[in-house]
Amino acid sequence: MFWPSSILLFTAYIVSGQNRSFTIDYDNNTFLKDGEPFRYISGSIHYSRIPPIYWKDRLMKMYVAGLNAIQIYIPWNFHEPVKGVYNFTGAHDVEGFIKLAQDVGLVVILRSGPYICGEWEFGGLPAWMLKEDPTIQVRTSDPTYLQFVGGWYDVLYPKIKPLLYVNGGPIITVQIENEYGSYFACDYNYLRFLREKAVELLGTDVILFSTDGSGAHNLQCGSLEGVYTTVDFGPTGQKCRKAFFLQRQWEPRGPLVNSELYTGWLDHWGKNHSVTHIDVVAKSLDLILSMGANVNMYMFEGGTNFGYWNGANYPPYQSVPTSYDYDAPLTEAGDITDKYIALRQIISKYNPVPKMPIPPSTPKHAYGKVSMVFDGTVQDILTRFSPPLPVNKSQLPLTMEQIGSYYGYILYRHVILVNLTTASILSVPGVRDRANVMVNGRPLGVLERGGETDVNITGTKGQYLDILVENQGRIGFGSGMLNNSKGIISNVLLNGSIVEGWEIYPLPLEDLLRVNLSMATGISPSIYVGNFSFQGTAEDTYLDMTNFSKGQVFINGFNLGRYWPSLGPQIRLYVPKSALLAAPSINYVMLFETENVLCPSKQICAVEFMDTPLINATVPAGSSEEEGQEITFLRR
Ligand SMILES: *[C@@H]1O[C@H](CO)[C@@H](O)[C@H](O)[C@H]1NC(C)=O
Ligand SMILES: *[C@@H]1O[C@H](CO)[C@@H](O)[C@H](O)[C@H]1NC(C)=O
Ligand SMILES: *[C@@H]1O[C@H](CO)[C@@H](O)[C@H](O)[C@H]1NC(C)=O
Ligand SMILES: *[C@@H]1O[C@H](CO)[C@@H](O)[C@H](O)[C@H]1NC(C)=O
Ligand SMILES: *[C@@H]1O[C@H](CO)[C@@H](O)[C@H](O)[C@H]1NC(C)=O
Ligand SMILES: *[C@@H]1O[C@H](CO)[C@@H](O)[C@H](O)[C@H]1NC(C)=O
Ligand SMILES: *[C@@H]1O[C@H](CO)[C@@H](O)[C@H](O)[C@H]1NC(C)=O
Ligand SMILES: *[C@@H]1O[C@H](CO)[C@@H](O)[C@H](O)[C@H]1NC(C)=O
Numbered sequence: 001m002f003w004p005s006s007i008l009l010f011t012a013y014i015v016s017g018q019n020r021s022f023t024i025d026y027d028n029n030t031f032l033k034d035g036e037p038f039r040y041i042s043g044s045i046h047y048s049r050i051p052p053i054y055w056k057d058r059l060m061k062m063y064v065a066g067l068n069a070i071q072i073y074i075p076w077n078f079h080e081p082v083k084g085v086y087n088f089t090g091a092h093d094v095e096g097f098i099k100l101a102q103d104v105g106l107v108v109i110l111r112s113g114p115y116i117c118g119e120w121e122f123g124g125l126p127a128w129m130l131k132e133d134p135t136i137q138v139r140t141s142d143p144t145y146l147q148f149v150g151g152w153y154d155v156l157y158p159k160i161k162p163l164l165y166v167n168g169g170p171i172i173t174v175q176i177e178n179e180y181g182s183y184f185a186c187d188y189n190y191l192r193f194l195r196e197k198a199v200e201l202l203g204t205d206v207i208l209f210s211t212d213g214s215g216a217h218n219l220q221c222g223s224l225e226g227v228y229t230t231v232d233f234g235p236t237g238q239k240c241r242k243a244f245f246l247q248r249q250w251e252p253r254g255p256l257v258n259s260e261l262y263t264g265w266l267d268h269w270g271k272n273h274s275v276t277h278i279d280v281v282a283k284s285l286d287l288i289l290s291m292g293a294n295v296n297m298y299m300f301e302g303g304t305n306f307g308y309w310n311g312a313n314y315p316p317y318q319s320v321p322t323s324y325d326y327d328a329p330l331t332e333a334g335d336i337t338d339k340y341i342a343l344r345q346i347i348s349k350y351n352p353v354p355k356m357p358i359p360p361s362t363p364k365h366a367y368g369k370v371s372m373v374f375d376g377t378v379q380d381i382l383t384r385f386s387p388p389l390p391v392n393k394s395q396l397p398l399t400m401e402q403i404g405s406y407y408g409y410i411l412y413r414h415v416i417l418v419n420l421t422t423a424s425i426l427s428v429p430g431v432r433d434r435a436n437v438m439v440n441g442r443p444l445g446v447l448e449r450g451g452e453t454d455v456n457i458t459g460t461k462g463q464y465l466d467i468l469v470e471n472q473g474r475i476g477f478g479s480g481m482l483n484n485s486k487g488i489i490s491n492v493l494l495n496g497s498i499v500e501g502w503e504i505y506p507l508p509l510e511d512l513l514r515v516n517l518s519m520a521t522g523i524s525p526s527i528y529v530g531n532f533s534f535q536g537t538a539e540d541t542y543l544d545m546t547n548f549s550k551g552q553v554f555i556n557g558f559n560l561g562r563y564w565p566s567l568g569p570q571i572r573l574y575v576p577k578s579a580l581l582a583a584p585s586i587n588y589v590m591l592f593e594t595e596n597v598l599c600p601s602k603q604i605c606a607v608e609f610m611d612t613p614l615i616n617a618t619v620p621a622g623s624s625e626e627e628g629q630e631i632t633f634l635r636r
């Protein structure tokens, strides 16, 4: 990075000898930082969606935009993926991220959940809770749920306490729950439990706050005594005055706060990419700041749902793409946009923005085409894991949670008992969320939650009926969160009779490196492998999936995310340079394609690394720009 680190403000160290305080001045309707009036102009950034090598770059860009604060979520499931197994290192180093923000000169508004929404898998809640209790009433005072939440905070909050502003860190406020008034339960005992837990483990010298959508009912069920009420609202229409008027109903005095001013909006697979016009956001920010209010822009950088971390909405069930670009002021890849420049200009009317050059966007490189060679079907790879995949045997289908494999894919295998010479109807009403049905490796159809859940099958006694089910992300908003099990959650019926006798293979695919890669012949769903190498240093790039239909892609074992160009709007996946290796290393690309390859040859079909994103298009099924099938070796 080109900026000298001596320019950075080491706020903590400057005042560390003094008494630090962050409080509310109810007389003057403002926050007080060390006794002085303080108004935050903040942006949301999710460390779980940004590669750690870029944390500082993004925080610097936020600082240079004139922000004095950031707002972050802590996704519980990111840190405790398996019950009692914690991760706070590497990409999960939340303490390191918070300290970095402080080094850069930003204070931190902490949203510690346990529920975070954020279009994140299960709204941040760990799927292992569904193994412990499939009917757990999340976000209520269900004793089992409270026990898990309490256990989590006993681990998390002691790490957070030294990072509170009063203790020398940057954290000025801590949110209780998240837009709880939008949830049907309206369970004050649950909110009280969260408040007591925060007071017990963090002490009383930090401001606790709530955030709710600007409707009277939302504030009624989301607010709690001892927790400062804030509102959130988007940039359009007359929402601003109405929302702050409502905040005043609950907080007659104190600072006005919009905890989420939407700079853009989220996407769903199969829907157009969301765009919010620059002027609309800029005008709204201007109005809020002119009122002396505090504001957090959601998102300032959206980032990426790497791996299986995307969430979903319901009803109808709609899954969130891999890109979480959000049309935010910094792109998914952290690039400067016109929106960034415009918002910085607005901020400069109210607060001095740092007199330093805006950090540049990172270079992007078009590594070009990489031939992907068919390596084997899902049936092939079942037998090629070393050590072998675990297999669960059960009379009736078990859910993903029941077998303790929470993400990715799962395959249900049944040996057909009688000849099915004429079509019989196979029904999988409980498919979560999409399934490929095969008999003896022959694809017979795709079933989908909320869509077709019946398929006609034929087959012969002794053949395998395979149902490969994909988890597309757990619902993270509303009452659908109560029914979030994955895999097959009902019985499977053949002509109306329950099918019994299953072998169940968990296929998270994150251990694809354990597969013995060697050529085989077959049909989809299938693994494709490719490789490329380059000289020099790695740079960010975008992986274009136009020739493929749907699946999951891995680079050097890093789970880049889901691709689905036939549905869109995302066609290319952001590849951070940290996923790539310069020569003499070889980069391995692997993908699991579950539907259709659009190249003339199913044996070889290229992906292409390009230097621009594409998240606002669709590739109509059947279209393919790839004419030849030449093997392309790539060199920089
Ligand atoms: C810090 O607080 C203590 C106790 O309130 C007080 O005695 C002391 O003067 C304060 N120091 C500064 C530098 O404000
Ligand atoms: C805050 O309000 C009090 C009482 O109205 C007033 O005396 C004081 O000057 C105000 N402080 C600031 C910083 O405006
Ligand atoms: C924690 O996550 C990092 C990636 O951020 C990984 O390298 C490490 O192995 C994980 N640690 C544990 C204990 O799972
Ligand atoms: C989830 O929904 C399915 C289908 O509506 C239903 O059969 C099942 O009982 C529900 N499960 C829970 C835990 O509510
Ligand atoms: C989606 O985008 C297409 C192409 O730009 C446009 O024709 C269509 O009206 C858009 N649909 C919606 C709902 O905005
Ligand atoms: C599934 O299989 C694994 C590995 O064999 C085993 O540890 C686990 O207990 C099984 N779970 C169920 C629900 O059968
Ligand atoms: C089932 O089909 C196989 C293959 O067509 C045939 O060899 C076998 O005799 C059939 N069995 C019955 C019971 O019809
Ligand atoms: C299912 O019903 C169809 C149509 O009645 C029939 O042809 C087929 O043999 C039945 N299959 C089984 C397994 O009973």
Ligand SMILES: *[C@@H]1O[C@H](CO)[C@@H](O)[C@H](O)[C@H]1NC(C)=O
Pocket: 423, 454, 455, 456
């Ligand atoms: C199954 O086959 C029957 C008879 O050919 C047809 O009417 C029905 O639409 C088919 N069902 C599905 C789900 O394809």
Ligand SMILES: *[C@@H]1O[C@H](CO)[C@@H](O)[C@H](O)[C@H]1NC(C)=O
Pocket: 386, 516, 517, 518
């Ligand atoms: C990998 O597969 C090949 C071909 O099936 C086989 O010859 C070889 O022994 C396998 N290697 C391992 C380590 O299993």
Ligand SMILES: *[C@@H]1O[C@H](CO)[C@@H](O)[C@H](O)[C@H]1NC(C)=O
Pocket: 371, 373, 530, 531, 532, 586, 631
């Ligand atoms: C790289 O891919 C090419 C083309 O498919 C293949 O011939 C070669 O064996 C691969 N190299 C390695 C090291 O896997």
Ligand SMILES: *[C@@H]1O[C@H](CO)[C@@H](O)[C@H](O)[C@H]1NC(C)=O
Pocket: 616, 617
């Ligand atoms: C997609 O985004 C690009 C870059 O912002 C823009 O030029 C193009 O018009 C957009 N296409 C659609 C269909 O919105």
